[in-house]
Amino acid sequence: MIKIGVLSLQGGVAEHLKLLEEIPGVTPLAVKKKEEFEGLDGLILPGGESTTIGKLLNIFELKEIIIKKANSGFPIWGTCAGMILLAKDIEEQEDSHLNLMDITVKRNAYGNQLDSFKTTEVIPKISDKKVPLTFIRAPFITNVGSEVETLLQLEGKIVAAEQDNLLVTSFHPELDQDLTVHQYFITKASKQNLELAN
C-alpha cells in the first residue's frame, strides 16, 4: 500500500481523493495537521486559492514539515494553486510560499473566469495518449531553472514541469475522470520511495 496525502486546508481536495481511491494499492488521506504527514509516501497540493492556502500553511505551521520532507526527496505534486505554492518565484509578488521548485509562475496568467478553458494534449513523458486538461483561472510557468524539466508547453507557455521529486501542473487532472497523471505521480512516488529505502 502506498499512502498519498492531499493537503486539505482549502480547495479541490475531495476530487483528488476520489481519483486516488480508484487506483489499486493507493491509500488516499486528507491531511491538515502536522502529525498526519508522518508515514506518507507522497503529497498532493490541490487547486484552490494559493493566497488562502499559503496563509493557512503559515498559521497552522505546516510549511516547515513540507519543506523538510521535500528536501529529503519526498514526492510532491502541485496542481494549479499547488504549483504556485511550490514555486521559488511568483511574478508581481515579493514573497513566495514553500520556495522549493526553481520556476517562476504567473498567477491568473490566462485572465479571469471567462478565460478558463479545457483542451486535450499528449504529455510525452507521462503517456502517449491524449489526456484532458482543465485550466481554471490558471497560472503558467514563465521561467525555469536548469534543473527543471519541461513536460508540456501549450502555445509556448509551460504548463507542466518536473524537478526531481517535485511535479507541477497548471491544469487540474482531478477535475476530469482520467487517471493518467495521477497514475504517473503514484509510479513516481513508488520509485522514489524505493530509492530512499535503499
Next chain:
Amino acid sequence: MTERDELNKNLAQMLKGGVIMDVTDPEEARIAEESGAVAVMALERVPADIRKEGGVSRASDPAMIKEIIKAVSIPVMAKVRIGHFVEAQVLEALGVDYIDESEVLTPADEDNHIDKSEFKVPFVCGATNLGEALRRIGEGAGMIRTKGEAGTGNVVEAVRHMRTVNAQIRRLTTMDSGELMAAAKEMRAPFDLVKYVAEHGKLPVVNFAAGGVATPADAALMMQLGCDGVFVGSGVFKSGNPEKRAKAIVKATAQYDDPTVIAEVSENIGEAMVGINIDTLPQEEKLAHRGW
C-alpha cells in the same frame, strides 16, 4: 452540461473550504484577501445597512467593482437583482468571476429568475430547500448557497435551509426510481436533476452557507452540517475588529472539525455584529422570501 457550465462548476469547486467576504471598497477587499478570503463579493452596502437604510437596492457602480477587481488577485463576485438580466450582462462585460443573483437586492422580476444558461460567466444563487436549489441549477447556476437571513448576524435561517436541503437529499436517496417523478412534481424541480441527486446523494454543484454567519463557531457549524464553504456578509465589516474576525473565521472554516482550533481562534476577536432576532422581524422584511 456544456463545457462552459463544467468550467464554471469547476471554479466553485476550487473555492471549497474557503470564506467569501462582502466588501464595499478596495481597502476592505485588500483586508479580506490579506485575511485569507478565497473570493470577495463586491457590493455598495452590506446587507445590514440595506436593512437599516431601506430603499431600492441595485447592482453596484461599475467603477467601484472595477477598482475592487484591480485591488485583489482572488476571484471577485458581485450581486444582481433577481431577474435583472441586464445588470448581469453589465457584470459579465466588466469581467467579474461570479455573479450572485441575490435576494439581498430588491427583486426586478417577481416571476422569473435569470436564464443563466445564456451567460458565459458563472452564477451563484440562494436556496431555502432542495426544490429551489434544483430550479436554480436547472436555470444554469454553477453554485448554490443557503439564503439564510442576510444582514441579521443570526445563523438560524442558514441552519434551517441547510438542514432542509440535507434531509430532502437523504429522502430522495431512499426512493425507488418509480417514486422520483412524484418527488420532482412535489418539489417543482427538473426531473433529470432529481434523478441525479437520488443517484449521487448530493447536489451536482457545490453548496455554500450564507446569511447570518457572524462568528468562527457559526462558520464551523455550517461546515459540520455539510456546507462546502462559507459566505460572510455583514459579519466581518460590521464587527468590532474586522481583520481579526475575518482571520478567525478563515481559520475556523479550514479546521472546522477541530474544537481546539475553534476555541483558540474565537478568543478576544472583539465584538460580533449586534444581530437581529428573526422572530421580531416582520414577514415583509425577510429577504429569504424573495425569489421562489
